[in-house]
Amino acid sequence: METFELKAEEKVRVRFAPSPTGPFHIGGARTGLFNYLFARKYQGTFILRIEDTDVERCKKEYEEEIIKSLKWLKIEWDEGPDVGGNFGPYRQSERKQIYLKYLKKLLEEEKAYFCFCKKEDLEAQKQYFLSIGxxxxxxxxxxxxxKEEVEKRLKEGQPFVIRFKVVPKKIVFEDLIRGKIEFDGSLIEDFVIAKNFESFLYNFTCVVDDFEMKITHVI
Ligand SMILES: [Zn+2]
Structure with missing residues (x-):
C-alpha cells in the first residue's frame, strides 16, 4: 500500500459504512478491506457503522450477514454496533436524536429550509429543464x-421536505490521491436532507456521523 503524508497530529479514524439493503457483495468487502488496512497501517481506529436509515429496504438479516462476512474475511473493527465504543450508537436507526439536533441547527442558522413543492410540480419543472437542454x-x-409563510404552512399541516441551501461558490478540497479537487457549487441543487423530522437522508446522516465520530479519512 502506498504511503501518504498525513498531518502529524491526526489520529487516523476511518469507517466502513454499509447499508444492509441486500446480500453482502465483493464491492463492499473491498471498501471494508481498504479502510481496515489503512487504519492498521497508521495505527488508527477502524469503525463499522450500519447505515440503516432506509427502513423499507434495510433488513436485520442483511446486517447480520455483513458482520458474519467481515468476520469470515478476518476484517476486525475497533468500534461498531456489536463491540460498542465511545462514539456510539453505531446504527443510524438509533441516532435519530443526533440528526434532529443538527437538522434544527441548520434550520435555525438558515442553512437549510422547508420545501413545500408538490412532486408533480417538481417533475414538471425537471421535464422543462431537460426539454431546453x-x-x-x-x-x-x-x-x-x-418565516410567517413557512409557519402558516406548517400549521396547516402541509407536507414538506427539508433542503440544504447550497452556496453557489467554488468548493475546493485536497484529495490525498487525486490532489486538489474543485466543484462549482452553482451546479449543485439544493438537495433534500430530510423527508420530515423523523426520516433523514443518507447524504445528511453520513456527514453528521463522520463529523460526530471524528472520521479523518473517507475511503
Ligand atoms: Zn419547494
Whole structure:
C-alpha cells in the first residue's frame, strides 16, 4: 500500500459504512478491506457503522450477514454496533436524536429550509429543464418563503421536505490521491436532507456521523 503524508497530529479514524439493503457483495468487502488496512497501517481506529436509515429496504438479516462476512474475511473493527465504543450508537436507526439536533441547527442558522413543492410540480419543472437542454435542478422556489409563510404552512399541516441551501461558490478540497479537487457549487441543487423530522437522508446522516465520530479519512 502506498504511503501518504498525513498531518502529524491526526489520529487516523476511518469507517466502513454499509447499508444492509441486500446480500453482502465483493464491492463492499473491498471498501471494508481498504479502510481496515489503512487504519492498521497508521495505527488508527477502524469503525463499522450500519447505515440503516432506509427502513423499507434495510433488513436485520442483511446486517447480520455483513458482520458474519467481515468476520469470515478476518476484517476486525475497533468500534461498531456489536463491540460498542465511545462514539456510539453505531446504527443510524438509533441516532435519530443526533440528526434532529443538527437538522434544527441548520434550520435555525438558515442553512437549510422547508420545501413545500408538490412532486408533480417538481417533475414538471425537471421535464422543462431537460426539454431546453439544461440540467434538471430544483429552482429554489421555497428558499425565499417568509418565516410567517413557512409557519402558516406548517400549521396547516402541509407536507414538506427539508433542503440544504447550497452556496453557489467554488468548493475546493485536497484529495490525498487525486490532489486538489474543485466543484462549482452553482451546479449543485439544493438537495433534500430530510423527508420530515423523523426520516433523514443518507447524504445528511453520513456527514453528521463522520463529523460526530471524528472520521479523518473517507475511503
Ligand atoms: Zn419547494
Amino acid at each position: 439544461k440540467p434538471p435542478k430544483y429552482n429554489g422556489k421555497c428558499r425565499y418563503l417568509s
